[in-house]
Amino acid sequence: MTLQTDMRRDGYVILRGLLRPDEIARLRGELRAHFARSWHAEGLGKHQPEAALKIPAIGWIYHHPAILQGFRAVSGSDALVFTANSDAHMNMLSWWHKDTSENQGGCFSGDYFARPGCNVFRAGIYLQDQSHKGGLTVRPGSQTSRSPMTGPAETLKTAAGDVVFFDIRLSHAGQFPDPVETALLRAARIRRLRSTATVLKHGWHRLMRKPDKLSLFFTYGAAAADTEEFCHFEWNRQARGRNGIAPPLTPVLSGGLERAGVRFGAMAAGG
Ligand SMILES: O=C(O)CCC(=O)C(=O)O
Ligand SMILES: [Fe+2]
Structure with missing residues (x-):
């Protein structure tokens, strides 16, 4: 109950130590191997959008039992839907934003910042300690304000293995540029x-x-109208430039999700 209360109030919750050291090392290795060969240049670093499709080796993380338990706890729902939305980053600079895609028309309909709660949540995993320099900077409570610039900021100190869960409407930023990086x-x-x-x-x-700063983000929803909308939005985004059909998840990943009792929303929403 308190995790749901905290999420409603602050728009984020940190759950400590969900990943074991060997799991962190594995994920770091898999992301490093991927980023050695393939990436989109963004924020003067490396970004892999659609990471659930593009990095098959990390499929296991999307149905990691402790992370699923985290999503259940913060959403208050046992019926989870994997949205297929996921981004991996390496040394990417970023700036204040929300994960609701206002620049693409917004992922929800209606006045979604006026609603107190939202059923769609993102997990942010930093694969190294962010105790000196924080990993994610957030504006607590900003999930109900339209502007990403409103409200006081707080930099979250996390250890490798911690997972930050947040309402996708929350204003947040990753690594801010220093003055040299701003010029670049x-x-x-x-x-x-x-x-x-x-x-x-x-x-x-x-x-x-x-x-080096490596991170992985992915989005789950509780089975509810918001999540269906988000899944449609994500499915359409992935279908763009692919003859109008989003690619399916790998059989290994969809099998893992099925065994974990998770619905794969984008396929259900698009089909
Ligand atoms: O670069 C970061 O650490 C933040 C990434 C982020 O906000 C995102 O993937 O939506
Ligand atoms: Fe983000």
Whole structure:
């Protein structure tokens, strides 16, 4: 009950120590191996959207028992739906935003910031201790404000193995750029300077002895109208540029979800 109360009030909850050290090491290795070969350049770092489709090796994390238990606890629902939405990041800079895609028309209909609660939650996993520099910075309670810039900010200190669960309407940011990175980000807006800016950012990162920052985010919902809307939105996004049909999850992942008693929403919503 208190976790649901905290989620309603603050828009986020940290659950400590959900992943074991060997699981953290495994996930780090799998993400590193992926990012050595494939990524989208973003925020002068590496981003893998659709990580549940594009990084088959990490399928196990999407039905990890302790994380599913976390989603059940914060949502107050035993009936969970995996939305197929997931992003992996390495050394990516970011800025204040919400995960509700207002720049693409919004993932929900109606005045969704006016509702006190929402049934769609994201898990954020940082794969190293973020005790000196925080991992995620949030604006507690901002899940009901439309602007991502409203309200006081709090930087969350997490240890590898902790998972941050948050209402997808919460205003949050990952790694803010320092002044040098701000200048490089500005340069990278000019197309022909982008790759030079990325190389310089990498050099700066090394010079300043900044540790690599790896993270994984993914979205679950409680079986409810919000979640159906989110799944439709995600299915349509994944279908774009693919002849109007979103790709199915790998059989290994869909089998794992089924065994864990989780519905795979995007397929159900799109079919
Ligand atoms: O870069 C980060 O750590 C934050 C990532 C994030 O907010 C997201 O994937 O939605
Ligand atoms: Fe986000």
